[in-house]
Structures are given as C-alpha cells and as structure tokens.
Amino acid sequence: MSSFDYRIVEEAAKQSYIKALCDLPPDVRVALHKAHDRETVPTARAIFEAMFKAIDIADQKKTLLCQDTGLPIYKVRVGSRFPWNGAAIKNCLYEGARRATQEFPFRSSSTHTITRVNPQTSVGPGLPVIYWDFVEDSDALDILMVPKGSGSENMSKMQMFYPQHGIKAVKKFILDTVVESAANPCPPGVIGVGLGGTSDLVMRLAKDAICRPVGQRHPDPQIAEMEEELEEAINATGRGPMGLGGDVSCLAVHIEYAYTHITQNPVAVNTQCWPARRARAVILPDGTTTYGY
Numbered sequence: 001m002s003s004f005d006y007r008i009v010e011e012a013a014k015q016s017y018i019k020a021l022c023d024l025p026p027d028v029r030v031a032l033h034k035a036h037d038r039e040t041v042p043t044a045r046a047i048f049e050a051m052f053k054a055i056d057i058a059d060q061k062k063t064l065l066c067q068d069t070g071l072p073i074y075k076v077r078v079g080s081r082f083p084w085n086g087a088a089i090k091n092c093l094y095e096g097a098r099r100a101t102q103e104f105p106f107r108s109s110s111t112h113t114i115t116r117v118n119p120q121t122s123v124g125p126g127l128p129v130i131y132w133d134f135v136e137d138s139d140a141l142d143i144l145m146v147p148k149g150s151g152s153e154n155m156s157k158m159q160m161f162y163p164q165h166g167i168k169a170v171k172k173f174i175l176d177t178v179v180e181s182a183a184n185p186c187p188p189g190v191i192g193v194g195l196g197g198t199s200d201l202v203m204r205l206a207k208d209a210i211c212r213p214v215g216q217r218h219p220d221p222q223i224a225e226m227e228e229e230l231e232e233a234i235n236a237t238g239r240g241p242m243g244l245g246g247d248v249s250c251l252a253v254h255i256e257y258a259y260t261h262i263t264q265n266p267v268a269v270n271t272q273c274w275p276a277r278r279a280r281a282v283i284l285p286d287g288t289t290t291y292g293y
Helices: 007-022 026-038 042-061 086-103 163-181 199-210 221-235
Strands: 071-079 129-135 141-148 157-161 189-195 250-257 265-272 279-283 289-292
Touching: 007 086, 007 141, 007 279, 007 289, 026 042, 026 250, 071 086, 086 129, 141 199, 157 163, 157 199, 163 189, 163 221, 163 265, 189 199, 189 221, 199 250, 199 265, 221 250
Parallel strands: 071 129, 189 250
Antiparallel strands: 071 141, 141 279, 157 265, 189 265, 279 289
16 A cells, blocks of 8 residues: 555546546537437527537637536545555545646636635635545546536525425426526536435435436436436426527436435435536556546
C-alpha cells in the first residue's frame, strides 16, 4: 500500500472533471439524435440542432459544453484487491477538482453558503461530494465524475409518503415534480428517481439513477416497467426541449430503489440536464489509468 503513488489518483480526479465538462458520453449523443429523429415540432427540432452545434464546438475546440461547471461529485468504487488509503484518495479528489478548476481553467460554481464568496476552486467544506462503494473480486479503483449544474439540481424534490398512499401517489409526485420544473433543468434530460431507504438515502438513489447510461433499464423487471411508464407519461406532457414544447420532454427515466421502513415510503426526484455529463477513470494497482464514461 505504501508504494502506491497517489498522485495518479489526483491526476485522474483532475482529468475526469475536465473530460466530463468537455466530452459528452457516446450514449448521450445517441439519445439526443434519436430524440431529434422522433421530434415532430419544428421549434423543438431547431433546439436539438442548436445542441448538436454546441457539441460540435466543444469537440473541435476542446472546450466546455456548458458554462455551468456544476458542483463536483465523485462516485468512487474501491475494489477489494486495490491497495487503498481512503484518506489519501479523499485528499486526491479534493486536489484534483481544485487543480482542474484553476489549471484548465473554468468558472468555479461553488460558493460559501452564507457569505456567497466564491474562492474559484470548486472545493470547500463538503465539496467535492464523494460517494463511496466497495466491490468484491476487483483490483480497480473506479472513479465516476459527475458535475451537477444548478438548473437541474434546483428542481430536486423529496417527499416522505406513507405506504397507504400507494404507488399512484408516488407516480403523481414524480410527474408533478417534472412538470413543475418546466424549462429550468434544461430538458430533455435524464429523470432520476429514488424509491425507498431513508430521507437521505433516497436522494442519493435518485442521483445514482442519473449516472446510468441513458436508457439502460433497471435489471428488476418491475422497476424497468415503471421506468418505461413514467418516461412515456413525461414525454406525453408536451414540455419539449428547453420547455418550449415538443414530443421529447425527457431522454429517459431511471429508478434506483432500496428497502425501507414498513411505515414509510420515501420518494426523490433528481434531474440531469440535456448534456448528461459524466466521465470515468479506472485505476489499477500498477498505476495504469483508463478514461471513459
């Protein structure tokens, strides 16, 4: 463990943040083109074409897809055979996010919650957000970087239901949340839904849901069926791209769930905007690093 060079993790944290902001994942590109192809409203089709132009410019100039660089979130999966020091990895993620912001450079979106002073580092107390998980029979350190912009994050909502409210109330809450968000989350994006757990866990589940490749169904058939039903219902609202009307109001609905208490039923919604940004770095014990999505 002591021989591992943790500067590799810091560099991966930096590069994955920059990659997430500049390089749209292939599955998101495909989803946007499929959405454009099925869109029948001329204004909505024009909005998609403006998105494609923004993507082309980002690709050609290696620059940002959106000026909102978001709050940095790292989802870290540590393999059981990876020589890890959790405190060292945490420090590397902090430094990597700070260096990405100041060396790329790009606008820091993070600020003191009371004074509103922005140190232009993207880090501070509580930032970057780090979610930890541990994986058996793996020698990899898997870091998924997800920048979360304010337009979509501000539309997050959570509610504690009782079991007697039933699944219809849960679905109505999800649909109402999406409709009330209007154009704010820059639709059409991915609608993440969390079901079950506790009040804090359910919000994390909703955020986990937006990180799945676009349109990848949940392995549980019952959950997958609910994803399809909600996706169809949201697209039937006519909200459309950027909330200006159209056939495509979301690219996908993803649901993650957990068991919960017998007397409660937490539900959370977290939306990702149309450039559903994410980037991945996978590090092996010998320091080999592979970048992807």
